[in-house]
Amino acid sequence: MANYTTEILPYGLRAKGFTWLNFCVTAALFFNQYINGIALEAMGWKYYTIYCVFLGFEVYVIYFFLIETRYTPMEEIAKYFDGDAVDVGEVARADMKERGVMMTEVDSKGPRATEIETR
Numbered sequence: 001m002a003n004y005t006t007e008i009l010p011y012g013l014r015a016k017g018f019t020w021l022n023f024c025v026t027a028a029l030f031f032n033q034y035i036n037g038i039a040l041e042a043m044g045w046k047y048y049t050i051y052c053v054f055l056g057f058e059v060y061v062i063y064f065f066l067i068e069t070r071y072t073p074m075e076e077i078a079k080y081f082d083g084d085a086v087d088v089g090e091v092a093r094a095d096m097k098e099r100g101v102m103m104t105e106v107d108s109k110g111p112r113a114t115e116i117e118t119r
Contacts, residue, residue, distance in 0.1 A: 001025070007069055007077055011095070 002021060009017040040047045067080050 004066075004069070008067070008081065010078075 002018065005017050005021045006014050036047075036051075039050075043050075069077055069080065072080070
């Protein structure tokens with residue numbers, strides 16, 4: 001669960017998204033620990049029907065609204081959310097420039113190389 005949250009969020013939002021994930025997990029654990037016992041005592045076996053309907057709703061949301069990212073490299077996850085026009089390399093270069101890291105491309109035969117210097 002934590003891996004999916006950090007995979008799909010941009011770098012600048014990962015900490016906030018992970019905090020929200022932890023809050024929701026803690027709230028669900030609190031509900032399961034304390035509220036389920038009270039509801040089960042008050043409603044008896046009928047509470048299981050409500051609980052199963054809610055679980056079915058969760059399965060529906062997960063199946064139809066979460067995007068499958070299995071077997072996709074981290075660099076290409078942004079294409080699922082931003083479309084095919086996104087240039088992941090350009091985003092990384094802009095981030096490095098913002099941090100004050102100089103990058104120059106070196107001409108060589110074969111694959112391109114990049115030299116990185118910090119100021």
